[in-house]
Amino acid sequence: MTETSRPASPSAGLRVVGDLIRDVLVVSGPRFWGIAVLASLLALVQGGSLLLLHPILTLLGLTGAPPKLPFLAAAGQALGLSGALAIYLAVALVLAGLVYAHSLAVLRLVIDYGDSLRRRLYDAVMAMGWAAARGLRPAAVAHSLTAEVSQAGWAVDQLLRAFASAVQVPVLLAVAVMFSPLFTALALAVGLGGVAVLMPLNRRAYALSTRFAASNRALSAEVADELAGLRILKVLGAERLRAVAFFAQVETLRRAQIDQARAFARAGRVQTLLATAIAAGAVWAGVEAMGLAVADVLTLLLIFGRLAQMALRLQDHWRQIVRVLPFYEAVRDQIRTYRAEAEPPIETAPVLRTALRLVGVGYQYSPSAPWAIRGLTAEIPARRITALTGPSGAGKSTLADIVMGLTEATEGAVFIDGRPLSGGARIAWRRRVAYVPQDPFLFHDTIRANLLLARPDADEAALWAALDRAAAGFIRRLPNGLETLVGERGARLSGGERQRIVLARALLQDPDLLVLDEATSALDNAAEAQILEALQALSGQMTVLVIAHRSASIALAEHRIDLTIPSEEPARVGPL
Template structure:
């Protein structure tokens, strides 16, 4: 699994920037290592004699300076030491800034890719997804992916630092360096059980986040029903139990992390003490050599501890990389064919035709079967039938949202396939039973359909949609509507949405259960607005029997995915 995750992350990162970050980490680690090596001659000068120093290290250092024509002095060595510290600090600063930019860039790119994949996926794929899955992807999983990226970068940096510390220790005392690597490898091997637990906890966390988002969405959308049934305690209990389960997973990770830290600190201290004892007693190293080794140990201990803790967090965050990548790839696999600007579609001056159209939403269960239907240009047709009969699915096919499994859909004898289906959607306007308004002004919501429309055009379309009440609102067409248009009643929202649809000047206007949630007064107002459009454009009305469907001169009845009656047949 780690190989697959690394492959995904390597596709996300800017490799040039990563190379610079790694180079800066190397510079920081090398300057630190050189500083530790420089401690040996520095301590020898402080003591005033090199007799106690390890000649195998001191001689090469002094020889190097002599070749440069410089006799080491205390002031000179201190100046070099401070310069190394300054270079390391500068390299670390630049590395941290670049790493943060890299992390932010990855999150932004991944979110953009996820949004692009979702927005360009086929409607059949999107309609099967829960919105909570989309929210979990765009928020929790991508944020955890960013954490995984940060941890991977930290692992790389710490590994480079430990590598340089090992080389410095190898230069000072090879037996101590090799002994530290062997003992550290043993500790890392014993740590594998906690790594597996962290990975499992990370997978559980992804599942619990999706559960929490799902419960929050369905309960917040059903607040009116919850209150009317007196189920506040029940809803609260379900949500809180999901949060408790999420909390337990996070607590388990925190406890495992704390246990790992305690074990690592203890193990590292034991290793350091053992190595110092071996260096002093059996191997007989000089105190001047031991002091830099002790400093290296003090630097290496938190690095080793940080390496394993970071690995633990990485194992916990890594499953989010797979989860996010899987959802994005599924959406990309369901992408609509074609790219770039769609071609110009027919204007619907003749007819919209269905020829032997069939579709199955689920394997083996037909939603529509052998549909043959003609909608003439300028005709108003009501499509009626029981719930689940396939009315909305037929409307989605008519509007170009869904491609049929078999058969043909034609507009003015042009087949709606691929790019042409996408182009046709631009000539279609929907008004459904759940009007979608954005948190903005009336003007901003209307201009979504036609950005270049002027005030006169907006007033005209509001009047045609029986929505002139907007002009009497505080601010008129610049009145803020609030989230989802909550400042308006249901009927008012529906008429504003109808005005937006008309502003698009669609070739086909689809009204899908557009008045099913309205009272009789609001329904009558919308029906009056629709009746004024008769003969001006092609209108497909979806619904049960009611004021809106009664407006249509022609009624098509659908049941169990088949057309069972067409009033035109009786008229002809």
């Protein structure tokens, strides 16, 4: 599901429920049928307990007209009141044990299903091609992985509990038929009429739940944007301006929530009135119109009381399902969309020994967008340092993405030692590339954990060697050294410190190609000189592509690709 909402059709809810049921069956396997068996046993024991009430009522002297089931009265006389009550108590204990086992089985399945759905969504996001993934709104994806998956799990919980209630209905009806088929038929007809009355209310509730889910998702994304851009807002003095948009979204969510609550309350009120009217009509019909025995009428009332309770539970479960179903639908649609953008299966990685060649390379971000790069033919020689220069907007970062294998050129081709960089080879090539962005990113973890992302088997000596090459000796002066927590996105460190750790992580990887995007822009002159000296030592050992504006970084290069604007003009390519 995209970030925009869709109107809900009356049949949409049933189709989504069908998808959810099929998904649960696939995830749960035999466990679902185990839960179904427990639910069936619950229904049978429930029906048996109601049958046992009849001889107890007869023994208490509530007779009147001859009973419809004389064998129950005879059984009661044989057992006596104490014996009948003892059996009833034993049945109640069995029933309590079945309820406990069923509830625990449902809980485990719901948790496992939520884990499965979250894993599938996460895997789908991680498997996307970069061209599609960069268009995602991170806050919306985070909301889906947390809140929406949890709501989908709640839908499964309510679905399983609704199934358990539904299984009890035919058992209770069968017991009721034993006492009076006519009474049962009339009660069933009235109950079905009540369901017909409630259907339009349920459809309305589903449509409002869909709107509420979309508003909730939009507000979460708005909050994430506000927090991510808080520094800029403060510098611009635009806090109040953004607050207007934020509280407008809060008001939209508030209205959607109130409308949804009204719809559910209206359905609940109608349901309660119907249940009360049916119960009153049942007493009159049994005693006055049909002349049933008092014990029969009381037993039937208990049976239909349970049936009414089951109907109420089913309605409540359905309302809960309707409320959270749009969240499952959103996650389901996201998984489908993201899987459609999955990268091809990985192949053997090409090895760079001679040169990486670009032949007539062009790239568009969309068919209607202007060309970011067009007609570029260039070469990046192996084990040399190449500078990629050009004004802002010339396509330097786009070209870096193509060279690293993150995206595939719209036109033209890329070759590594004559092997095309496409399909699964492009995915494998990324494992041999290291990247240092202009805005360095660190995960909210220790310095050690961030470094080990590049090489999980690196020992202490290797970590410190990479840090020293990146002029990151300041880590030795930190109280916790490599175990220092860097904060969210490395917020507890300065920009220069983050940049040096990210460079160390790249060097630790020992890549075939190292791409640096203004990697020294946040460093002072002394630290920059140290890093440039380390990079200079890589010449002859590693292929390095430096995206640079600063003269010191450009002077480091032995080869240059100079992009110009407009992109149709030829780039200046060649050795310095």
